[in-house]
Amino acid sequence: MPPAPARRPVSPVGAGTDATRVASYNPRVSLPLVGRRILGLEAAGYGTLLGCMGAGAVLGTLLLKRLRRTVPANRLSVWATLLFALATLALTLVPNAWIAGAVMVLAGLAWIGMLTSLNVATQTASPGWVKARALAVYLLVFRGTMTGGSVLWGTIASWSGVPAALVVASAGLVASVLLARVWRLPKDATADLAPSDHWAEPVVAGPPGDDRGPVLIEIEYRVDPARMAEFTAALRRFSATRQRDGAIRWDLWEDVAEPGRLVEAFVVESWVEHQRQHARVTHADQLDQQMLNAFHIGEGPPWVRHLLRPL
Structure with a gap:
């Protein structure tokens, strides 16, 4: 290699950790x-x-x-x-x-x-x-x-x-x-992202058409008012999973007449898209939902209902 005065630049092609940090240096x-x-x-x-x-x-x-x-x-x-x-x-x-x-x-x-x-x-x-x-x-x-x-x-x-x-x-x-x-890379294999198939099939009077929509899903929780802040914080974090799996809108409501009665509501574009949500839920999501359900103090599991816009 012929001698000379200095050298050559290196590139952060990979130097963009969690989000592509600095504009990549090629x-x-x-x-x-x-x-x-x-x-x-x-x-x-x-x-x-x-x-x-x-x-x-x-x-x-x-x-x-x-x-x-x-x-x-x-x-x-x-x-x-x-x-x-x-x-x-x-x-x-x-x-x-x-x-x-x-x-x-x-x-x-x-x-x-x-x-x-x-x-x-x-x-x-x-x-x-x-x-x-x-x-x-x-x-x-x-x-x-x-x-x-x-x-x-x-x-x-x-x-x-x-x-x-x-x-x-x-x-x-x-x-x-x-x-x-701030944006940490996940540890390898920390979450089981295989499908869990743990959601029960919706109860319907008759099979809706695949293109029917939008679909509103409501999940009603009964929570101890003393643990309300802890529960809502955990549920708001879980909203990212709902949106990842296809929800186009997510909301959380509290009954003004009955403290501790909360309704999680999210909307998906169509009935077939909601059916796909069932297939997308992972074992890691199942663990998160079990943690959320642990806050529920009502009789039986949280109540779920599905609503379609009338034809």
């Missing part, structure tokens, strides 16, 4: 600039630097299997982001291409650690019925931020120089670690 865009302008490398030297990053990624895959057994995904993503930020900053300081190659190995290791953490989190956080769509949205956001990030970092490099762009990217990566405290 190494393939800035690396040629670092290799050419800072390190003075020709095509072969640039290819070697890129190969060093690939070697780091291969090394990372060998280490990750063992690390994932003991290190939670969120902590692993934080470490990978910080290591990537360190490698990005180091590219502005290394004196020659040899050290730059070593830095790129570390960058590749951090890149694959972040990338696999995001991929695994997307897979494990999505129930089977929506997994394909969740992955499609994830890839759309991931690739879109890489494209937007390439424009952003290229613009900063053209205005302030390549070293300045690398320093700003590194600082942004470090700051993005704060997001890991």
Whole structure:
């Protein structure tokens, strides 16, 4: 590898922890600039630097299997982001291409650690019925931020120089670690997202047409007024599950004449869509519902009714 003055930028392709933290910093865009302008490398030297990053990624895959057994995904993503930020900053300081190659190995290791953490989190956080769509949205956001990030970092490099762009990217990566405290990556296999099929079939006088709708589902709970705040907080958290499974509106009502009598109401577009809701409920949802039903003090389980708009 021919000697030269400096080195090449690394990319937070994976450095977007929980939500794609900073606009993704694409190494393939800035690396040629670092290799050419800072390190003075020709095509072969640039290819070697890129190969060093690939070697780091291969090394990372060998280490990750063992690390994932003991290190939670969120902590692993934080470490990978910080290591990537360190490698990005180091590219502005290394004196020659040899050290730059070593830095790129570390960058590749951090890149694959972040990338696999995001991929695994997307897979494990999505129930089977929506997994394909969740992955499609994830890839759309991931690739879109890489494209937007390439424009952003290229613009900063053209205005302030390549070293300045690398320093700003590194600082942004470090700051993005704060997001890991708010939007945490889930632990692997913490929730059983297999269908539970525990909902009873609705009682109907006659089978409604599949296209009948909208459908209003009401669930009536009797709750000790002393535990009202605790119950409503838990039920409001569970509303996200209702909306995930197809509800287009969700509300919670309290009977003014009878304290402790609460009605959860949610609307789905059609009868067939509500039937699909039955198939989408997971074992993890079942545990949440058992926790909610534990607040119920009425005789028998919470009362459920289904209402259709008249023809």
